[in-house]
Amino acid sequence: MTKLLEISDLTLSFKELFATTDVLHGISLSIAAGERVALVGESGSGKSVTARIILGLLQETKTAHITGDVVFEGKDISGMVRRDRARLRGTEMSMIFQDPTSSLNPTFTIGRQFIEILRRRDGNRAKADCLLRATEMLDEVSIPNPERVLASYAFQLSGGMNQRVMIAMALANQPKLLLADEPGTALDVSVQAQTLDLMRNMVTDHRTAVLFISHNLGVVREFADRVFVIYRGNIVEDGPTAAIFADPRHAYTRALMSAVPRITGAGLPEVPEVSEAFLAPQISHGDVA
Amino acid sequence: MIRAFRILSGNPLSLLGLCLVALVVLVALLAPWIAPFPTHNGAVVDFAFANQEPSPRNWMGTDLVGRDIFSRVLYAYQVSLFLGLVVLAIAPPIGAMIGLLAGYMGGWTESVLMRIVDVFLSIPPLVLAIAMMGVLEPTLTNAMLAVTVMWWPWYARLVYSIARSEREEGYVLAAEVIGASTVHIAFREILPNCLPAIITKMTLDMGFVIIIASSLSFLGLGVQPPTPDLGSMVAEGARYLPDSWWLTVFPGLAILVVVFGFNLLGDGLREVLGVNQ
Amino acid sequence: MQSPVLRLLMRRLGISLIVLIGVSMLIFSIARVIPGDPARIALGPNATTEQVANLRAEMHLDDSLVVQYGHFVADVARGDLGMSLYTNRPVTLDIAQFLPATLELVLFAGVIMVACGLPLGILAARHKGRWQDNLVRLFTLLTVSAPSFVWAVILMLLFAFYLPLFPIAGRISDIYEIERVTGFLTIDTLLSGNLLAFGNALSHLVLPACALALSGIGQAARLTRANMVETYDRPYIEMAQAYGFFPSRIARMYAFKPSLIPSLTIIGLDFAAMLGNAFLVEAVFAWPGLSRYGVAVILRKDLNAIMGTVLVIALTFLIVNIIVDLLIAFLNPRIRHSTRASL
Numbered sequence: 081m082t083k084l085l086e087i088s089d090l091t092l093s094f095k096e097l098f099a100t101t102d103v104l105h106g107i108s109l110s111i112a113a114g115e116r117v118a119l120v121g122e123s124g125s126g127k128s129v130t131a132r133i134i135l136g137l138l139q140e141t142k143t144a145h146i147t148g149d150v151v152f153e154g155k156d157i158s159g160m161v162r163r164d165r166a167r168l169r170g171t172e173m174s175m176i177f178q179d180p181t182s183s184l185n186p187t188f189t190i191g192r193q194f195i196e197i198l199r200r201r202d203g204n205r206a207k208a209d210c211l212l213r214a215t216e217m218l219d220e221v222s223i224p225n226p227e228r229v230l231a232s233y234a235f236q237l238s239g240g241m242n243q244r245v246m247i248a249m250a251l252a253n254q255p256k257l258l259l260a261d262e263p264g265t266a267l268d269v270s271v272q273a274q275t276l277d278l279m280r281n282m283v284t285d286h287r288t289a290v291l292f293i294s295h296n297l298g299v300v301r302e303f304a305d306r307v308f309v310i311y312r313g314n315i316v317e318d319g320p321t322a323a324i325f326a327d328p329r330h331a332y333t334r335a336l337m338s339a340v341p342r343i344t345g346a347g348l349p350e351v352p353e354v355s356e357a358f359l360a361p362q363i364s365h366g367d368v369a
Numbered sequence: 370m371i372r373a374f375r376i377l378s379g380n381p382l383s384l385l386g387l388c389l390v391a392l393v394v395l396v397a398l399l400a401p402w403i404a405p406f407p408t409h410n411g412a413v414v415d416f417a418f419a420n421q422e423p424s425p426r427n428w429m430g431t432d433l434v435g436r437d438i439f440s441r442v443l444y445a446y447q448v449s450l451f452l453g454l455v456v457l458a459i460a461p462p463i464g465a466m467i468g469l470l471a472g473y474m475g476g477w478t479e480s481v482l483m484r485i486v487d488v489f490l491s492i493p494p495l496v497l498a499i500a501m502m503g504v505l506e507p508t509l510t511n512a513m514l515a516v517t518v519m520w521w522p523w524y525a526r527l528v529y530s531i532a533r534s535e536r537e538e539g540y541v542l543a544a545e546v547i548g549a550s551t552v553h554i555a556f557r558e559i560l561p562n563c564l565p566a567i568i569t570k571m572t573l574d575m576g577f578v579i580i581i582a583s584s585l586s587f588l589g590l591g592v593q594p595p596t597p598d599l600g601s602m603v604a605e606g607a608r609y610l611p612d613s614w615w616l617t618v619f620p621g622l623a624i625l626v627v628v629f630g631f632n633l634l635g636d637g638l639r640e641v642l643g644v645n646q
Numbered sequence: 647m648q649s650p651v652l653r654l655l656m657r658r659l660g661i662s663l664i665v666l667i668g669v670s671m672l673i674f675s676i677a678r679v680i681p682g683d684p685a686r687i688a689l690g691p692n693a694t695t696e697q698v699a700n701l702r703a704e705m706h707l708d709d710s711l712v713v714q715y716g717h718f719v720a721d722v723a724r725g726d727l728g729m730s731l732y733t734n735r736p737v738t739l740d741i742a743q744f745l746p747a748t749l750e751l752v753l754f755a756g757v758i759m760v761a762c763g764l765p766l767g768i769l770a771a772r773h774k775g776r777w778q779d780n781l782v783r784l785f786t787l788l789t790v791s792a793p794s795f796v797w798a799v800i801l802m803l804l805f806a807f808y809l810p811l812f813p814i815a816g817r818i819s820d821i822y823e824i825e826r827v828t829g830f831l832t833i834d835t836l837l838s839g840n841l842l843a844f845g846n847a848l849s850h851l852v853l854p855a856c857a858l859a860l861s862g863i864g865q866a867a868r869l870t871r872a873n874m875v876e877t878y879d880r881p882y883i884e885m886a887q888a889y890g891f892f893p894s895r896i897a898r899m900y901a902f903k904p905s906l907i908p909s910l911t912i913i914g915l916d917f918a919a920m921l922g923n924a925f926l927v928e929a930v931f932a933w934p935g936l937s938r939y940g941v942a943v944i945l946r947k948d949l950n951a952i953m954g955t956v957l958v959i960a961l962t963f964l965i966v967n968i969i970v971d972l973l974i975a976f977l978n979p980r981i982r983h984s985t986r987a988s989l
Binding site: 382484485487488489491492493494495496497499500501502503504576580581583584587588589590600603604607610611614617618621622624625628629632633636 | 661664665666668669671672673676677780783784787788790791792793794795796799800802803807808918919920921922923925926929930940941943944945947949952955956959960963964967
C-alpha cells in the first residue's frame with residue numbers, strides 16, 4: 081500500500097538563548113491516500129506542531145530544529161527549498177483551523193478569499209470562473225444562497241457558517257491531504273458535530289486524506305479510520321480506531337479514554353494524573369484491522 | 370522593582386536611555402559646581418569674549434554678549450527638568466481622577482466629562498498652550514500652568530479607556546457583590562491596574578513636556594531672558610545662521626539628548642511593564 | 647435604507663458641532679476669565695481711560711459673561727471674527743490670506759509622513775527583532791526626540807547653507823508674479839501654467855515640510871509597526887501562510903490593511919500636532935502662514951485675532967478628523983456593513 085504521507089523518526093526542539101526545549105522525540109506516522117487518521121493528545125503534547133511541520137511552516141522558524149523525514153508523495157519536505165514547500169501549501173495540502181471566524185480575513189469578502197485561494201492552483205484563473213467554482217463548493221457544504229455568502233465578510237456570518245466556508249475553501253483546490261487542527265473547537269457542540277459530519281462526507285466524496293488533530297477521543301471515534309495517541313512528544317499507541325477503542329493497551333490511552341466526556345465534543349478531557357506508566361513504549365495494533 | 374531594573378538594564382537601548390537621563394539630572398543638579406562660568410546663568414556681559422566659536426575655554430562657544438553656552442545649557446537643564454516635574458506632578462493625578470470617574474461611573478458623568486476632554490483634545494496641544502500664553506504673562510509659572518492645562522486630558526482619556534474595560538471585569542463585579550464602596554472600588558481595585566500605563570506615559574511625557582515648554586520659549590512665550598532656556602537660546606541664535614552656528618546647534622542638541630534619554634527609557638519601561646500604546 | 651457610512655457621517659458631524667461649541671466656550675473663557683481688562687491689554691498702557699471705555703463698549707465687555715458669549719457666538723456664526731488690532735483689518739480677511747499657506751505646508755508634510763512612516767513601520771514589523779527593526783526603532787525614537795524647530799534649524803543648516811540645495815526661506819522667489827486663485831502656490835503656479843514658478847514653489851516647500859513631518863514619520867512608523875506585529879499574530883495570517891501565499895503578498899494583502907485602520911486614527915492626531923508645530927517651523931523658515939500671524943497677534947495681545955486663529959485651527963482639525971473617520975469607515979467593512987455604526 082503506497083503512503084501519501086510518511087513521517088519517520090521526527091524530532092523537534094526549540095533552541096532558546098541558553099536552553100533547548102524538546103517537543104517531539106522521534107515520532108513516526110503514515111497516512112495512505114484517502115485515509116482518515118487522527119492524532120490525539122492533550123494540549124502541549126506536540127500534535128499541532130506536527131501539522132505545522134507537515135505544512136512546512138515550522139521549518140521557516142529559525143529557532144526550530146527539526147530532524148527526521150517527512151515524505152509527501154515520495155518527496156522529502158524537509159529537504160526542499162522554501163519556495164517548493166510553499167508551492168505544496170494550499171494546492172496539494174490545506175488546513176482547517178480551530179476558530180473559523182478569526183481565521184478568515186476580516187477585511188476581504190469570502191468571495192475575494194476564494195479567488196485568492198483558487199489562484200494558488202492557477203494564477204490566471206478568471207474571476208468569474210473562480211466565483212463559479214466557489215459557488216459550487218459552497219453548494220456542496222449545503223450553504224443556502226451561496227452568492228450572498230460570497231459577497232459577505234466573515235463577521236457577518238455565524239460560526240457554523242464560517243466553518244462550512246473554511247471546509248469549502250480547504251477542499252476547493254482538490255488537495256490530497258487535509259490537516260484539520262481541532263476543527264470547530266470554538267463552536268457550539270451541536271454545530272461542531274454537524275460540521276464534522278459534513279467534513280467527513282466531503283472528504284469521502286473527494287477522496288481526500290485527512291490528518292485530524294484532536295484532544296477529544298469521542299469525536300475521533302466517529303471520524304477516523306486510524307488513531308495515533310501522542311503523549312509528551314511520543315506516540316504511545318496506534319492502530320485502527322475500532323481496535324484501539326475495543327482494546328486500549330497503553331496506560332495513557334486508557335486514562336484518556338476514561339476521561340472522555342460523555343457528551344460528544346465537550347471540553348478538554350482531564351487526565352487524572354501523571355503516571356510513570358504513561359512513559360511506557362509505543363504499542364502498535366498494526367495497520368488495518 | 371529590582372527585577373524591572375534588571376530587565377531594563379539588559380536592553381542596551383534602554384540602558385543608554387537610563388544613562389542619558391541620569392547624566393542630565395546629575396549635571397543639572399551639580400550645575401553651580403561644574404559649570405565653568407557659574408555666573409553666566411544671569412544677565413552678565415563679557416563683550417571681550419562675545420560670539421566666540423567653540424574652544425577649549427568655551428566648549429560650546431559663547432553667545433552674543435559673551436556668556437559661556439555650555440554653562441547656560443547646564444542651567445537651562447535645571448529649568449526644563451523642574452518644569453517637567455511640576456507639570457507631571459499635577460496633570461496626571463487630575464487627569465486620572467477625571468478619567469477614573471468617567472470610566473467607572475458611566476452614564477451622564479461619563480458623557481459630560483468625556484465631552485469636555487474631547488473639547489480640550491480637539492485643539493492641537495501646542496496651539497492651546499500658545500493661546501493661553503498669549504493672554505497670560507510669559508513667566509515660568511504661567512508656562513507650567515499652560516502646559517498642565519493642555520496635558521491632563523490625555524491622562525483622562527488613558528485612564529478612562531482602561532477603567533471602562535476594567536468595569537466589566539470579574540474582580541470589580543466581585544467587589545461590588547460584597548458591597549465595597551464606590552471609592553474603594555475606583556481607587557483600590559481599578560486604579561492600581563491603570564498605574565503601569567500611567568507610569569510609562571509619564572516617562573515618555575517627560576520628554577514631550579520638555580519639547581512643548583522649549584517650543585513655547587522658542588516663540589518667546591515661555592521663560593523670559595535672562596533665565597537660560599534651551600528654546601529661547603535656539604530662537605536667539607537662529608537669526609545668526611549659518612555663521613554663528615554654535616548658538617543654535619548646541620542648545621538644540623541639548624534638547625535632543627535629554628528627550629531622547631527619556632524616550633529610550635520610557636520605551637524600555639513600556640516593554641517591562643507590558644503596556645501597549 | 648440609510649447607508650451606515652452616511653449615518654456615521656451625520657453622527658460625527660453632530661459630535662463635532664458639540665465639540666466646536668465647547669471649543670468656542672473654552673477659547674472665550676481663556677480670553678475673558680483671565681485677570682486683567684482685555685481692552686486695556688489690547689490698547690496697551692499708554693491708552694487713555696476714554697479709549698479703553700470705548701473699546702470696552704465695542705467689545706460688549708460691560709455686559710454679563712453669558713451675554714458676551716452670546717454676542718461672540720452670534721458674530722462667529724455670521725463669519726465675523728471682529729477686527730484685528732494688529733493689522734486693522736477684519737480677522738476673517740487675515741485668516742483667509744494666511745490659512746492656505748499653512749494648509750499647503752501641513753498637507754505636504756502629511757503626505758511625506760504617510761509616504762515614509764508607513765513603509766518604515768511595515769519594514770520593521772516584517773523583520774521584527776532583527777537589525778532592520780532596531781534601526782527603524784532608533785530612527786523613530788530620534789525623530790520624536792527633538793522639537794520641530796530644532797529639525798528645522800538642522801535641515802536649514804545642512805541643506806540650505808552647507809549644501810545649497812533648497813532655498814532658505816519664504817514660499818516662492820520674488821521674481822514670480824502669480825495670480826492668487828486657491829492660495830496654494832503649488833496649485834496656483836500650475837494653473838497659471840508657469841512650470842518654473844511651480845518648481846520654485848515646490849523647492850521652497852521641501853525643507854519646511856520635511857522638518858514638520860519628521861516627528862510624525864516617527865510616530866506613524868512606530869504605530870504601524872505595533873499594529874502590524876499584532877496583526878501577524880492573528881489566526882488569519884497563519885491561515886494565509888498555510889495556503890502558501892508569499893510573505894510579501896501576505897504583508898501587502900493580509901496584514902497591511904487590518905493594521906492600517908488603527909494607524910489612521912493616530913495619523914489624524916499627528917496632523918493635529920503638525921498644526922501646532924507649524925508655529926515653530928513657519929518661524930524658522932519665515933513662511934508667511936497662519937501660524938506666523940498667530941505668533942504676531944499673540945505677542946501684541948490682539949484678542950480677536952487670537953480667538954479667530956485658534957477657532958480656525960480647531961475647525962481644521964475637526965474636519966481632518968471627520969475625513970479620517972470616514973476613511974476608516976470606508977476601509978473597515980465592519981463599520982461599512984454594520985447596522986449600528988458605533989464610535
